[in-house]
Amino acid sequence: MTDPRRGHAALVRLLDERGLLSPEWRAVWEQTPRAAYLPERIWRQDPDRCRPVTTAEERAALVVSDEPVITQVDDGTADGPGVATSSNSMPSMVARMLNLLDVHDGQNVLEIGTATGYVAALLSARLGDRYVTSVEIDASLSAQAERFLSAAGHRPRLVVSDGAHGWREGAPYDRIIVTCAVRQVPYELVTQLRRGGVLVAPRVGDFWCGALVRLTRDEDGTASGPFAGTATYMPMRSHRGTDGTAPDTSAPRSRTTEVPPQETLTPGFALYAGARLPGVTLVEGREGGRLRVWVQDGRGSGAVADADGTVTEFGSRSLWSGVESAWREWDQLDRPADAEVGLTVSSAGERVWVRARTEEVDPAAG
Incomplete structure (x- = not known):
């Protein structure tokens, strides 16, 4: 069986070797083992279903791997296997997002999507509990995260609410990190950022893939910034898609x-x-x-x-x-890469642009 301490050390070393950890963040990851933020029952994603992890050997190996660990299916209403609705995210993706967030001592941070409490724990270990607020729509998940965090000696502010609205009582924030996929970045979150503040979120696209975006709040109250690589996250509950009408295949x-x-x-x-x-x-x-x-x-x-x-x-x-x-x-346009495509979020909605806003991408009629 995988030794948990050695496995965790190997995982942190892997993230460091990939250039994902600064010295400050490496120290935080070393003291924050993932295993402490996982419930007894977990699943892993097979191609077409969530499969329960039933052996101690498989659990031990999964926990120290660079894979997501599913911690809830069907919003907690079924025994599964079912649809994954909450997870402890892939460690390398968490490290990427925290790098993009670029936190500094004394900054006030809001997390959207507490889930198991692991990201809140990393932020609390890096900044201190009083600088971290985490919002979760599922009261049972929030309560579970509180138990995990408390056992590790962390007490950030945990709020049960719809993360699409942020948490205005704690604003303004220097940084906002969204750990569930959004179809559009809620402007309400932008309004809770200080000028110059940064928001990092996975934005899900209907067209093939989702991507991380890093937005900085401008003087005019909008937020703009580039996309930063692909990302697959479970959607925010209020941003889940619908199937719509199936194609009419009668006349191909x-x-x-x-x-x-x-x-x-x-x-x-x-x-x-x-x-x-x-x-x-x-x-x-x-x-x-x-x-x-x-x-x-x-x-x-x-x-x-x-x-x-x-x-x-x-x-x-x-x-x-x-x-x-x-x-x-x-x-x-010479095939711009994802890093050359960006997003602006304002009270009027979203605008996608190419190469530092030189080309606005307008929706086609149809």
């Missing part, structure tokens, strides 16, 4: 495409196309071992694109034509 139309599906699977294009084609979902998969992507708009239209360049469309809207148009525009 087939053709070839100038944009094979593999050309669509880059984070930069996903961010650009997601802004141009709001509401259009792209999913990657395999058919007979070969790449295939599906797109649909939740309003009865869809398309399937195969690796050989064959496209089959359904419904009244030519969705793949929209993908092709977005791809041509992205190509003409």
Whole structure:
């Protein structure tokens, strides 16, 4: 069986070797073992389901791995396996987000999504309990996190509330970290940042993937900043998507495409196309071992694109034509990578831009 102390030390060493830990953060991670923030019952994600971890050997290995540990399924209403609804996140992803957050001594930090309390523990060990507030919508999860934190000697402020609204009573904050995926960054969070304050969040896109974004509050009350790599997080409860209307497959139309599906699977294009084609979902998969992507708009239209360049469309809207148009525009912009795409959040909503706001990405009609 994996020795917990050696396993934790090896995990911290791995994060350090990847350049994810400053000396200050390494000291914090070394004194904050992940195992102390996990409930008795945990799951791991298999391709199509959550599978309970039932042996001590598997648990010990999973806890010190760079993998997420699922800690709740079906919002705690079922015994599972079911849909994952809370987890202790992949350690390397947590370290990435904390690096982007760039905290300094004496700063006031708000976390959205307490979950097991692990990120709150890391922040408390780095800054001190009185500088950390963590909001969780699920009262049972918040109570569990409080037990874990208290046992480790930490007492940050824990709040049971909808994190989409932040926690105005503790504002203004120097830093806000969102540890659940949002479809749009709530402007209410931006209003709770000091000028110059930083917000880090995983923003989920319908179009293939989600990505981290790092926003800085500007003088005019907006917040802007670049995307910073892909990220997969469970959605905030109020930001969960809906399936909509399935494609009407009664009259399929087939053709070839100038944009094979593999050309669509880059984070930069996903961010650009997601802004141009709001509401259009792209999913990657395999058919007979070969790449295939599906797109649909939740309003009865869809398309399937195969690796050989064959496209089959359904419904009244030519969705793949929209993908092709977005791809041509992205190509003409010299294929900006995800780090060259950014976001501005204001009271009027969100705007996606390319290369320091030189190109605004407007939604396409359709």
